Amino acid sequence: MRRICLTITGMVFTVLAAFSQQAPADTAGFRSRPLKIEEVNILSSYYSQTADKSAVSGGDPGPRGIGNVTDLSNGIEVKLVGWDHQRLKHTLTAGLGMDNHTAASQAYVDSSGHGKRTGTRIYPTLDWTVENLRRGTSFGIGAYYSAEHNYYHSIGLNTSLSAKTKHNGEFSVKLSGFFDRIVMITPSELIPVDTAAVSSTPARDSIVYITTASGRTEALNYSTGQVVGKGGKVSIPSSSRDSYSASFSFSQVINQRLQGALLVDVAYQSGFLGLPFHRVYFADSTRAVVENLPSQRVKLPVGLRLNYFLGDKIILRGYYRFYIDNWGVRSHTASLEVPIKITPFFSVSPFYRYYAQTGSTYFAPFKAHTAADQYYTSNYALSTFNGQYFGTGIRLAPPGGVLKTHLSILELRYGHYAETTDLVSDVIALNLTFK
Amino acid sequence: MIIKKPFVLAAAVIGIYSAPSCQPVKEYQKNRLNDAEMTLGNRKIEKEELNFQAYREGSSGANGGKTGGGCGCN
Numbered sequence: 001m002r003r004i005c006l007t008i009t010g011m012v013f014t015v016l017a018a019f020s021q022q023a024p025a026d027t028a029g030f031r032s033r034p035l036k037i038e039e040v041n042i043l044s045s046y047y048s049q050t051a052d053k054s055a056v057s058g059g060d061p062g063p064r065g066i067g068n069v070t071d072l073s074n075g076i077e078v079k080l081v082g083w084d085h086q087r088l089k090h091t092l093t094a095g096l097g098m099d100n101h102t103a104a105s106q107a108y109v110d111s112s113g114h115g116k117r118t119g120t121r122i123y124p125t126l127d128w129t130v131e132n133l134r135r136g137t138s139f140g141i142g143a144y145y146s147a148e149h150n151y152y153h154s155i156g157l158n159t160s161l162s163a164k165t166k167h168n169g170e171f172s173v174k175l176s177g178f179f180d181r182i183v184m185i186t187p188s189e190l191i192p193v194d195t196a197a198v199s200s201t202p203a204r205d206s207i208v209y210i211t212t213a214s215g216r217t218e219a220l221n222y223s224t225g226q227v228v229g230k231g232g233k234v235s236i237p238s239s240s241r242d243s244y245s246a247s248f249s250f251s252q253v254i255n256q257r258l259q260g261a262l263l264v265d266v267a268y269q270s271g272f273l274g275l276p277f278h279r280v281y282f283a284d285s286t287r288a289v290v291e292n293l294p295s296q297r298v299k300l301p302v303g304l305r306l307n308y309f310l311g312d313k314i315i316l317r318g319y320y321r322f323y324i325d326n327w328g329v330r331s332h333t334a335s336l337e338v339p340i341k342i343t344p345f346f347s348v349s350p351f352y353r354y355y356a357q358t359g360s361t362y363f364a365p366f367k368a369h370t371a372a373d374q375y376y377t378s379n380y381a382l383s384t385f386n387g388q389y390f391g392t393g394i395r396l397a398p399p400g401g402v403l404k405t406h407l408s409i410l411e412l413r414y415g416h417y418a419e420t421t422d423l424v425s426d427v428i429a430l431n432l433t434f435k
Numbered sequence: 436m437i438i439k440k441p442f443v444l445a446a447a448v449i450g451i452y453s454a455p456s457c458q459p460v461k462e463y464q465k466n467r468l469n470d471a472e473m474t475l476g477n478r479k480i481e482k483e484e485l486n487f488q489a490y491r492e493g494s495s496g497a498n499g500g501k502t503g504g505g506c507g508c509n
Contacts, residue, residue, distance in 0.1 A: 045483035073483055168460055245496065251475050255458040259468055261475040265496035301496035305475050309467040317472070323494035331494040339472040347472060357493055382493045389488075393480065397471070409471075411480045423491060431480040 035082035035092055038435070039408075043097075045429035047071040052422055054105035056187075058279035058288055059366040059378030064108055067423065071101040077125075088130050095125040109277045110188045121148040129160075136164030144178075150277075152181040152238055168253035178243040183236050184276045186290060239272035245299075257310075263303040263321075270296050280376045281367045291377040293362060299325040303333075313341040317351075328361035329382065339395070349393040351415070359384035380421045391415030401435075409433035 051067030053059045075097030082090045099121040107117040129140035144156030155178070162172035244267065251261035273295060279288040303321040310316055317337040324330050335353035342348060360382040362375040369376040393413035401408050411431040418424045460468070467473065477485060489495040 041479055043479055043482060047483060047487055049487075071483075071487075075482075077479075247496070253460050253465070253468055256460050256464050257467055259473065259475060267496055299494070299496060301494060303496075307473045307475060309470065309473060315470065315472050321494075323496070325494070327493075329493040331492070333494075349472070355488075355492060360493060381491055387492065389484070395472070411478075413480045413484075415484055417484075417487075417491075419491070425487065425491075427484050427487065429480050429483050431478075 031083065032085050033083045035080040035090065037078060038081040038091075039079045040434040041077040041079070042432045042434075043073075043075045043077070043429065045071075045073045045427060047073070047425060047427045049423065049425035051424070053366065053378075053380055054108070055275070055278040055291070055377070055379035055381075056105040056108050058281040059380065060281070061366060064113065065366075066104040066108075068104040069101060069425075071099055073097065073099045087134070088132055091127075091129040091131070093125075093127040093129075097121075097123045097125075099123075109185060112188070115188070116149075119149050121146060123147075136170075138162045150183050150185055150275075152183055154178055154180040170249075170251045172249050172251075174247040176243075176245045176247070178241075180241040180243070180271075181238040182241055182272055182276070183238050184272075185236060186276050187279055187288060190288065190290060239276075241269065241271035241273060243267065243269045258306070258308045260304065260306040263301075263305070265299070265301045267299040267301075268297070269299075273297055274377060275379075278377065278379055280369055280378050282369050282371060282376075283367050284371070289376075291379065292375050293377055294327070294375055297325060297327055299323070315339040315341075327382070329357060329359065331355065331357040335389075345396065345398045347395045349395065349413075351389075351391060351393070353389040355387040355389070357383075357385055357387075380423070383421060385420045387417060387419040389415055389417040406434045407432055408435040 047070065049067070049069040051069070053061050053065045054067035057065040059065065075095060077093060077095040080092045080094075082092075084090060100118070101121070102118050104117060106119070107113050107115045109115045123144065123146035125142065125144045127140060127142035129138055131138040138161070140158075140160040142156075142158045142160075144154075144158075146154040146156075156176065158174055158176040160172060160174040162170055164170045245265055246267075247263070247265045249261055249263045251259065253259045274291045274293040276290055278291040280291050281288055301321055301323040303319065306316075306318045308316045308318075315338065317335075317339070319333070319335045321333040322331075323333070333353065333355050335351065337349055337351035339347045339349040360377070362373075362377050363380075363382040364373070364376065364378065365383075366378055369378070391414045393411060396402060396410040397408060402410050409431070410433075412429070413431075414426070414428045416424075416426050
């Protein structure tokens with residue numbers, strides 16, 4: 001906890017130092033101006049989950065199926081704005097995030113339950129947008145990178161276009177591609193024994209070498225499975241997973257208090273779409289196999305947002321989404337958030353979200369799959385369940401900054417989530433915007 | 436229980452597309468619409484919850500969040 005506080009405090013002081021020299025005021029409207037820092041966002045969040053029936057243990061409802069997770073996420077985002085000679089507005093946003101997690105299920109990638117249960121994910125982002133305010137059009141490109149111990153990298157690229165209509169509407173399209181290399185970490189008992197690595201000398205013929213979930217070599221006694229030695233890192237094979245999506249949105253001002261947006265995504269994924277360390281246990285066997293899912297998936301989510309300003313102090317933020325894919329998953333999501341303005345600069349926002357899902361045809365619980373199944377998984381994210389998420393947020397944005405500093409917006413949000421799969425989680429997030 | 440009312444969505448689509456004929460709104464009349472909490476997209480503070488929802492649930496997308504990439508498998 002002390003490390004968390006120090007990290008956040010360090011970030012805050014760094015940002016305050018960056019703003020120690022006042023930028024000259026932009027008094028000429030569309031005058032050419034080089035890129036300058038407009039705002040800096042620092043986002044920290046903490047996620048805590050308790051669950052059972054983890055996919056790593058094949059949905060085992062017993063102690064081996066523990067799915068508890070904690071995740072501490074910290075990120076910084078710097079937004080720079082400038083104007084060129086053609087009166088185009090350029091916005092460059094650079095971000096860097098880091099997650100540190102613990103996952104009880106990860107320990108069971110090693111069948112002994114003593115595998116590494118911590119991990120770190122680092123993800124830089126870069127986005128550039130050019131806006132023509134006179135024409136109401138914009139164009140953007142972005143890049144994303146992420147790396148973690150169980151995938152070598154995820155590289156994301158996107159491009160977007162938007163255009164305003166004459167009647168207070170806006171149409172936008174965004175094309176994205178994510179290219180992942182998944183590390184093929186299999187459950188320890190399913191790692192093929194490298195017979196070439198087995199010593200042929202009579203004194204050590206019972207020793208085999210394996211790679212663990214964290215990518216290290218271990219020497220095991222072949223008959224007892226006991227670890228007798230540890231080695232260095234080795235390269236584990238990887239598989240690809242590509243994700244493409246086209247996101248369309250049309251937003252419209254309906255009157256002085258109401259505006260809405262229709263959102264349609266078409267997403268296509270190909271490659272290794274399961275995870276190599278997710279086990280499945282068949283009804284007639286005690287031996288585990290790795291989950292097997294199709295190599296293609298098409299997703300079609302359609303969403304609708306409606307925001308209404310009720311009176312002078314209450315806002316109603318409504319959202320509904322219908323989702324369907326070719327794995328048999330169908331879902332409905334509905335949420336309502338009600339920001340209440342206690343003062344013009346301070347608001348409290350309770351929210352509620354309901355999620356209902358019909359599971360994939362490829363899902364079955366622990367020991368329910370049969371040999372007749374071509375595809376199989378016991379990952380409860382693909383099961384039939386309902387989920388409820390509720391909580392509240394606060395937002396403080398005084399005109400001169402919080403305590404007359406460069407901290408212009410302070411947001412804090414807490415939510416509690418519960419699924420009928422017995423998964424329960426809590427998330428708390430803090431966003432600081434400096435200007 | 437899963438709701439099966441596709442006509443609700445169809446009605447919403449028609450409502451949005453017929454909206455331009457509702458009321459013309461001038462720039463100076465948009466003080467409420469321009470309020471930070473009236474934004475039609477997700478806010479930064481929602482980033483973590485969108486992430487965990489995308490990984491814990493079987494569906495994702497149509498909310499301005501990610502539709503792919505990365506693991507989130509623990």
